[in-house]
Amino acid sequence: MKVIRIKYFLSKLNIKIYQTVAIFFVYLTLSHIVNAQIKHSPTHLSKTMAFVPAGTFIMGSTTGAEDEKPEHPVFVKAFWLDILPVTNADFATFLNTHPLKNIQGETYYDDRDADARIHLVSSVWLPDIGYENHPVNEVSWIGGKDYCHWLNKRLPTESEWEKAARGLDGRKYPWGNADPQIKFARYDAPFNASAPVDAYPDGASPYGILDMAGNQWEWVSSMYRAYPYQEDDGREDQQTGPIRVTRGGGHDSNAQEITSTHRGRYLSRNPKAGHHNIGFRCAKS
Template sequence: MLLDSFDWVTIPAGFFWMGTNLEVDQVAAADDWAKLVELPQHKVSLPSYQISRFPVTNAQWVQFLAHSNYPWADRDKLWGHGLPKGQENHPIVWVTWHDAVAFCKWTGVRLPTEAEWEKAARGIDKRLYPWGNHAPTSQLANYDKQVGKTTAVDAYPQGKSYYGLFDMAGNTWEWTSTIWGTDTHNPEFRYPYQADDGRENMDNPDILRVVRSGGWKYTPSLIRCAYRDWNKPHVRGSGLSFRVVAF
């Protein structure tokens, strides 16, 4: 069963600090976008949950397609000759938010909220990056086109998060369940994060959704734990993937 193929990490119940403190994060302090969408830093308390240690891989996506008959729009264009050789353990990319939700429904899991994603990435010590507070290097993450494509999901053990998750910075952007809104320049739901204020409504198929993690193309400033951005739910890209949470 596909559900058994996930390496679950249990995130304990309790609070963490979500968002950015500009007095500590000098990268964010120089970024107008961070000032707009990452403030204020605030406490968020979450119940215990399980999240996948790695993003969903090509190999897992193959199983999904084979057993679900899901009509993946890019299958012929991208995988006309089958799963890319040697990339079984790379994150699946070219998936829309709707593709990710379909995978979750079939598998019996769900997308993480952005609060769950951020706690899993940074833990409870307010760290700026999954591995700590020092700047990214090529030994810690895949970013800034240094590799020029995705890498295997376990390629950066030194870049693991507080709780031992991989690829929480760089490699691919990751879809979350959280609503951004309708205005690309202004999130409808600002901080403090409040899970019951409508931002976790899964029923609107067209509204912008929050993405996290940055990707292999992007600069170091975009792979901080607190960095948040949006994407259209029908968009797919070469650096856009997801990980999952158990019900």
């Protein structure tokens, strides 16, 4: 009788052991899946953002180019903006989780251009060595828009971008009214000679946002239209079509093109094409 009880006890013990082991392996599997999802989720990849409070600022310039006129007040709702532009390493991560084109056949990134800094290596998109932390180039407006959407963000409007760059005091450049110097921004540089996105801390905007002058032009959500800026006049229609505004100037821009009010009027702004000196950053309401 005792032998039977012992065998029965051992059989129950084995069942419990098997159950425990099975539960343990299920736990490990689920943990692996969850950790993988967290690692590759947009939230995990998001950059530090700066808060720009709601309020009215003066947009435009009385002394700039014709398309910067007239100066006019614009109310901007509170929002967040990436402190740093999107880098080549950031966008390579996006390309490794998305096809090169959207479902409409519109290209996100022009990797065929000789100026591109991201390339397909053994079926993996990789930033060129030494350019991982440089602002992404050759990305289309569509690519920027969909990248931001992937992170539950969006491209900033033209008015948001300008307010974030110059604040409320009407300054000419993000750092103030002092003339550009090499400690403030990357400009007057050779073709396709960008710099790391965090190379110019002295050029920060009033909200602590970096690289808003020079280094790489930045796509914004807005269509290129005459002032005054009105958010509800159709210029914020997000369907691909008319040319889009680019802001901030690039590494190969002159000092006049890196002001906080300059709108890149001479720059190619085809939203379906990438360019050697246009990148972007994301905003969030």
